[in-house]
Each structure stands twice: as structure tokens, then as C-alpha cells.
Amino acid sequence: MVAIPSEAPMRSGDRSPRARAMLLALVLLLAATGAASLAVGAAGVSPLAVLGDWLAGAEIAMRERVILFDIRLPRLITGMLVGASLAVSGAVLQGLFRNPLADPGIIGVSAGAGLGAVFAIVLGGLLPFGGPHLVPLAAFVGGWGVTMLLYAVSTRAGRTSVATMLLAGIALAALAGAGMGVMIARADDAQLRDLTFWNLGSLAGASWAKLAVAAPVMLAGLAAAPFLARGLNALSLGEAAAMHLGIRVQRVKALAVLSVAASVGAAVAISGGIGFVGIVVPHLLRLAIGPDHRFLLPGSALLGAVLLLGADMISRVVVAPAELPIGIVTALAGAPVFLWLLLRKRGLVDL
Amino acid sequence: MSILQALDLAVSLSRKPILHGVHFNARAGQLTCIVGPNGSGKTTLLRALTGELPYTGQILLDGTALSTQRPEALAERRAVLPQAMPLAFPFTVLEVVRLGLTGTAALASDAADLPRRALERVGLSGYEGRLFQQLSGGEQQRAHLARVLVQVWRPVVAGQPRWLFLDEPVASLDIGHQLQIMRLAKEFAQAGGGVIAVMHDLNLTAMTADAVCLMEGGRVLAHGAARDVFTDSILSRAYGCALKVSTPPPDGGVFILPQAAA
Numbered sequence: 001m002v003a004i005p006s007e008a009p010m011r012s013g014d015r016s017p018r019a020r021a022m023l024l025a026l027v028l029l030l031a032a033t034g035a036a037s038l039a040v041g042a043a044g045v046s047p048l049a050v051l052g053d054w055l056a057g058a059e060i061a062m063r064e065r066v067i068l069f070d071i072r073l074p075r076l077i078t079g080m081l082v083g084a085s086l087a088v089s090g091a092v093l094q095g096l097f098r099n100p101l102a103d104p105g106i107i108g109v110s111a112g113a114g115l116g117a118v119f120a121i122v123l124g125g126l127l128p129f130g131g132p133h134l135v136p137l138a139a140f141v142g143g144w145g146v147t148m149l150l151y152a153v154s155t156r157a158g159r160t161s162v163a164t165m166l167l168a169g170i171a172l173a174a175l176a177g178a179g180m181g182v183m184i185a186r187a188d189d190a191q192l193r194d195l196t197f198w199n200l201g202s203l204a205g206a207s208w209a210k211l212a213v214a215a216p217v218m219l220a221g222l223a224a225a226p227f228l229a230r231g232l233n234a235l236s237l238g239e240a241a242a243m244h245l246g247i248r249v250q251r252v253k254a255l256a257v258l259s260v261a262a263s264v265g266a267a268v269a270i271s272g273g274i275g276f277v278g279i280v281v282p283h284l285l286r287l288a289i290g291p292d293h294r295f296l297l298p299g300s301a302l303l304g305a306v307l308l309l310g311a312d313m314i315s316r317v318v319v320a321p322a323e324l325p326i327g328i329v330t331a332l333a334g335a336p337v338f339l340w341l342l343l344r345k346r347g348l349v350d351l
Numbered sequence: 352m353s354i355l356q357a358l359d360l361a362v363s364l365s366r367k368p369i370l371h372g373v374h375f376n377a378r379a380g381q382l383t384c385i386v387g388p389n390g391s392g393k394t395t396l397l398r399a400l401t402g403e404l405p406y407t408g409q410i411l412l413d414g415t416a417l418s419t420q421r422p423e424a425l426a427e428r429r430a431v432l433p434q435a436m437p438l439a440f441p442f443t444v445l446e447v448v449r450l451g452l453t454g455t456a457a458l459a460s461d462a463a464d465l466p467r468r469a470l471e472r473v474g475l476s477g478y479e480g481r482l483f484q485q486l487s488g489g490e491q492q493r494a495h496l497a498r499v500l501v502q503v504w505r506p507v508v509a510g511q512p513r514w515l516f517l518d519e520p521v522a523s524l525d526i527g528h529q530l531q532i533m534r535l536a537k538e539f540a541q542a543g544g545g546v547i548a549v550m551h552d553l554n555l556t557a558m559t560a561d562a563v564c565l566m567e568g569g570r571v572l573a574h575g576a577a578r579d580v581f582t583d584s585i586l587s588r589a590y591g592c593a594l595k596v597s598t599p600p601p602d603g604g605v606f607i608l609p610q611a612a613a
Contacts (some may be wrong), residue, residue: 013445013479077425234451236439244433245502246426246453268600289441 001013022288026302030080033309035078038068038315045072070208078206079312080305082271085218085263087304088225090278091285091296095232096151096256097165100283100341104264105275107150107169109143111267113174113261116142116181121194122183134347136214140265146172147257198272201326203312206270216269221263222301229293230257236291274327276305277333283341283345353413354377355510355545356412360408362392362399365465369395373408377562379512381546384556386549387566388590393549394434394518396566399433400515400547402500411464412514420432427454427456429514430502435523438483444470444494445479451501464506469497474531496520506544515539518547521555533559542587557581557605566591581605 045067053060086104093102093109104110110150122139147168150172154165184195198205231252234242239249265276285299311329360373371393377383385393399406399444399598402417402425410417412428420428430451438447448466456462473493483494496517503513517536521529529552537559540546550556556563557577565573565580567589573580586594586607593610 012479014445015443015446095439100440173362236442237450238433238436238445241431241433243403243422244401244426244431245427246423247449264472286440290446292446299519313607319412 006089015290015292016295017112019289019292019299019307022285022293023299023302026299026306030302030309033306034076034080037079037309037313038072040068040316041067041072041320047072047178059310060212069212069293074208074211075203075206075312076309078211078270079203080160080342081211081215081218081222082203082267082274083304083306084301085221085267085304086274087281087300087307088222088297089161089260089263089264089267090292090343092225092228092256092260093278094229094282095156095235095293096253096260097236099165099295100286101166101279101338103276103338104143104146104260104281104336105273105278106167108173109150109260109264110256110268110273110275111173111286112146113139113143114273115176115179115266115267117198118156118180118183121198122191133213136266136269139269140217140261142176143265144257144261144266144285146176147261151253151257179301202315202323202327203271204323210270214266217266221259221261221266224255224259224262225297225301228252228259229297232256237309270325271327274330275306276330276338277307279341280334280337281307283337352558355514357396357400357545358409358411360399360406361403362395362402364395368569370399370406371374372547373569375400375564375571375574377545377547378508379514379542380540381561382540382546382548382559383562383564384550384560385566386551386553387557387562387572389415389522391432391589392569393566395569396564397516397518397549401424401429415473423454426502426509427513428503428511430519431516432499432518434518434531435488438491441485443606444475444477444481444483445488447483447494448498448501451498453502453554456502456504460502465501468495469500470494470502472500472535473497474528483505483527489525489528492520492523493528493532495533500535503544506539508544512544514545514547517546518548519551522551529555553581553607557607577605581607588591 006085045064047068050060050064050068055178089100089104089109093099093104093107097104116138117135119142120135124134150165150168152178153168184192185193231242231247231249234245234247237245242252243249281300281304282296285303287294289295289299304344308326308330311333315324317327317330354391355377357373357375360370360375362370373396375396385396387393394399395404397448398404400410417425433544437515438549448469452465453456454460456465459465467479470478473496475493478490485492486494499515503515506513515536520536521532524532536546536548538563544568562573562575563577563580565585572589573585574582583594586596595610596605597607598604599606599607
């Protein structure tokens with residue numbers, strides 16, 4: 001058996017006090033990270049000094065106001081929402097597939113959402129309707145389609161085959177990639193520019209206008225999470241056992257898929273491909289507070305937001321004044337964790 | 352008297368008929384055991400009764416069709432112990448047992464204490480903090496039983512009996528725990544609840560069951576008291592081998608002995 005060191009001295013088996021303490025600590029950590037994120041930037045504007053000026057009744061300079069309120073603040077909120085959305089989506093997918101290896105990036109949900117977004121960018125002009133809502137909406141539909149397809153392919157009689165799930169995810173991601181290729185080949189120069197910036201995966205383009213479109217979708221996805229916690233806990237016993245516990249299994253599954261598609265779709269639409277947040281965050285939390293989704297889902301939202309803000313600060317600082325795409329930072333940190341997860345799981349050889 | 356009935360029940364799995372023309376009934380206050388050779392449809396019958404499988408025919412609880420009940424309402428009236436299930440995430444034993452605290456069970460004044468008492472009844476006191484996935488097969492089986500017990504802790508609520516459906520509850524247990532679990536099922540029935548258990552061990556069944564349903568080839572071959580169902584001719588026909596039923600002293604209970612091929 002694999003020994004889990006941090007869980008050895010656990011006499012009562014009740015991890016909920018520890019989980020509550022952890023949630024409180026994460027709230028404080030998020031506040032600190034958010035403040036730090038506001039303070040860090042190429043322009044060298046200090047929010048504390050600005051706050052001091054404002055309290056003293058002094059006029060705030062135009063330059064500082066723009067940097068703080070129109071550049072850093074929307075970026076902060078975007079980072080928090082995207083991080084929370086990706087991490088919660090990971091936790092929900094893992095609960096739905098009953099497998100800790102499920103992640104929107106790995107199993108192709110992000111690719112499906114990306115295909116939807118690319119479709120909208122390239123073909124959006126041909127449609128009589130749409131406007132700014134079209135890209136996140138199309139990303140949502142793409143993510144939803146892939147999640148539904150994946151669940152249908154990899155789940156038989158209430159049990160999910162890990163191998164089928166991962167392999168089908170690769171196939172679907174490749175298919176979505178091919179679709180994106182076709183769209184890119186059709187795109188004109190202005191669209192190509194949009195696509196390239198979007199594809200880099202960055203919070204750099206965050207603005208109030210984009211947030212106004214994507215934030216409601218991400219918030220809707222996050223708002224579904226509390227209603228899923230009990231169902232996902234029961235589902236870890238299998239679909240039949242969950243039904244016997246009084247859970248409406250089909251409803252939980254449908255809501256889970258919709259919530260993931262909304263969160264991932266909007267997150268991908270606004271920030272491009274940011275991977276591994278959904279796998280690293282729930283995994284770390286499970287080690288610390290156990291797999292109870294009543295604590296795991298809010299914890300994932302908080303830690304995901306912290307992690308993404310941290311990664312964003314790193315991406316802004318390491319090659320300053322240029323910026324590293326944030327997707328590179330999360331992949332550098334997340335891919336080794338994914339590998340470690342694969343290696344320490346026994347019996348995966350015959351999956 | 353609360354009664355669970357199946358009338359003219361038929362179940363097909365991927366178009367292959369598994370059960371046909373099954374009539375079955377079980378009374379609250381009794382331990383009803385379903386026995387039969389491998390592939391006779393025991394587990395399929397249990398899964399149809401619990402609503403896991405689509406069926407034709409009728410399943411009635413006190414005259415009301417089970418299929419019309421909402422999952423929440425059903426979870427109040429019956430709990431189901433399936434055959435061995437892997438658990439997806441590293442829950443502790445206490446956390447697994449707590450999953451059984453649903454509906455009114457979660458609101459009861461003694462809810463916080465129920466998991467500990469259930470674990471005590473299945474002989475897993477002190478296992479609360481252990482990780483479920485690190486238990487042996489038999490221990491996992493008993494931890495799940497504790498979870499199921501928590502869900503329907505009181506055998507009768509507001510005059511209505513509750514039901515336990517157990518799919519081979521003693522399959523991976525040693526003889527001591529087999530007797531402990533069967534005694535527990537018996538006590539639940541004696542307190543007014545209904546228990547339906549799929550069993551393999553004929554002697555353990557004969558020792559504990561109030562009623563026995565013997566299945567063969569997707570049909571009910573015999574239904575009644577163990578003494579009436581377990582006869583040389585019926586058993587030999589069902590299992591396709593020579594079986595000798597005797598009633599040894601001191602209590603004259605039924606005992607089944609396979610006959611060596613001469």
C-alpha cells in the first residue's frame with residue numbers, strides 16, 4: 001500500500017474540522033495574493049500609495065487610475081475567475097468520471113471549447129447575430145459537446161474506463177485541433193491576429209468588456225458546484241449506489257456536465273489554453289482535507305484562484321518587461337504533478 | 352403487514368432474457384433469502400426489486416408501484432448493499448459510513464453518533480480513521496454494511512417498516528463474521544423491518560432465513576420455509592448434483608450435505 005504521510009495520525013476519521021480551517025486559510029491566502037497581484041506590474045504603481053492618496057482626499061492621477069482600475073483590476077478578477085473555474089471543473093469532472101486523472105485540458109474539453117471559440121472568431125462575421133457573446137457561447141457549446149461525447153464513449157453500466165477516457169480525450173482533442181486547423185486556414189489576416197493572441201493563453205488581454213461577457217457564464221458554472229457536492233460524494237460509490245442513497249443520478253450528471261462546459265468554455269474563451277490547474281488543485285486539496293466534495297469544491301475554487309494569480313505574477317515577472325504566456329507556467333508546474341500521479345497509482349499498468 | 356411483491360416480473364439484459372414470469376413476495380418482519388445456482392437470476396431479481404434494472408411486470412410495496420416513487424422517498428424506505436464496489440477516492444471509513452446519512456437519517460438527533468454505533472455493530476470499532484481503500488475485502492464489505500445500516504437505522508419509522516436489500520452480504524467474510532452479519536440481518540427483521548438477501552451458502556440460509564426463494568434458470572423453482580424448499584429432490588434438480596438434506600440434532604434444523612460421486 002502507498003503510505004500517505006500526512007494522513008497517518010487520523011484517529012477519528014473526521015476531516016471536516018481540518019477542511020473548514022483550510023478553507024479559512026485559503027480565503028486569507030487569496031486576499032493576500034490578490035493584493036500582491038494588484039501591486040506587481042511593469043508600471044511600478046503602488047496600490048497602497050494610491051489608497052493613501054485617496055483616503056487623504058487627494059486627486060488620483062489619471063495614469064495610476066488607468067493602470068490600477070482598467071488594467072490590473074480586470075486582470076485580477078479574470079485570473080481569479082479563470083483559476084476558480086478551471087480548478088472546480090477539474091474537481092467536478094474527476095467526481096463525475098470517478099477518476100483523479102480527469103482534467104478539462106487532458107481529456108479534450110478545453111480543446112472542444114477552443115474549437116467552438118475559433119469557429120466563432122472566424123465564422124462569427126457571417127452570422128446576423130452574435131456580437132461579443134458569441135465566442136464564449138460557442139466555447140461553451142464546444143466544451144459541452146466534448147464532455148457529453150466523452151461520457152457516452154467511456155462509461156458503460158455506470159463505470160468509467162480510465163484508458164478509454166484518456167484515449168478518447170486524446171482523439172477528441174486531435175479532432176478539435178484538426179477542426180481548428182481548417183478554420184485557421186480559412187481565416188483572414190485580422191482574424192489570424194485574434195486567433196494567435198487568443199491561443200497564446202494569457203490574462204494580458206483582460207478587460208472590463210471581456211469580463212462583462214465571460215464572467216456571468218463562469219459564475220453560473222461555479223454557482224452549480226454547491227448543488228453537486230452531495231451527488232458527487234454519493235457517485236464515488238458508483239451510480240447504482242448513489243441512486244439507492246436517494247440521489248437523482250441523471251440530473252447530477254447533466255448538471256455537472258453543463259457546469260463544466262460553462263466554466264471551461266468561458267475560461268478558454270477569455271484566456272486561451274491554460275492547462276493542469278484542474279488536476280493539480282483538487283489533488284493537492286484531497287491530500288490535505290480528503291475527497292469530500294462539500295469542502296473540495298469551494299477549496300478548489302479558492303486554491304485555483306490563488307494558483308492562477310501566482311502563475312500570472314510569475315509570468316509577468318520572469319521575462320519582464322515581456323510576458324511569458326501563463327499556460328507555459330501552469331504546464332511547467334502541473335505536468336510533473338500529473339506524471340507523479342500516474343506513477344504512484346498502483347495497477348495503472350493494466351488499465 | 353407490509354409486503355413487497357413482484358408480479359409476473361421479466362428482465363432482459365442486452366436483449367437476453369434473464370428473468371421471466373417471476374412471482375416473488377417478502378414480508379416485513381422476516382428475513383427472506385434468495386438462493387440458486389450461478390446464473391439463475393438471483394442478483395438480477397434483487398437489482399430489479401431495487402429499481403436498478405428496467406423490467407416488465409409489477410413490483411409493489413404495500414400495493415404501490417415502486418417505479419412511481421421518487422429516489423428521495425425510496426431512499427427513506429430502503430437501503431441496498433450491492434456486491435463489492437471499488438471506491439473512487441480515498442475516503443476514510445467514517446466518511447464512507449456517513450454517506451448513508453441521507454434524508455431524515457441526517458436530521459435525527461442522534462445522527463452524529465450513528466456511524467460509530469453502526470461500525471460497532473459490524474465489528475469495525477476503531478476503524479473510523481482508516482482509509483477505506485486500505486481495508487481488506489471483508490472489512491470493506493462490513494464498512495459498506497455499516498453505511499447501509501445508518502441509512503435505515505430504525506427498522507420501523509412511524510409505523511412503516513423499512514427494508515434492507517443485501518446482495519451476498521457474507522460473500523467475502525470468515526465464518527465468525529458471517530454469523531455476526533446474519534444475526535444482524537435477523538435482528539433487523541425481528542424488530543419489524545424487511546430483509547431480502549441473496550445468499551450462496553445453503554446451510555447458513557437454512558439456519559437463519561424465515562422464507563427462502565429458490566431460483567433456477569430465471570424462474571422461481573420453490574418459495575417457502577427452508578424446511579419445505581430444501582428437500583433432496585428440489586435441491587438436486589436446481590443444482591444438478593446429488594444433495595442430501597438431513598436434520599441433525601440437537602434442534603433438527605435443515606442441513607445440506609453434498610453426496611460424493613460413487
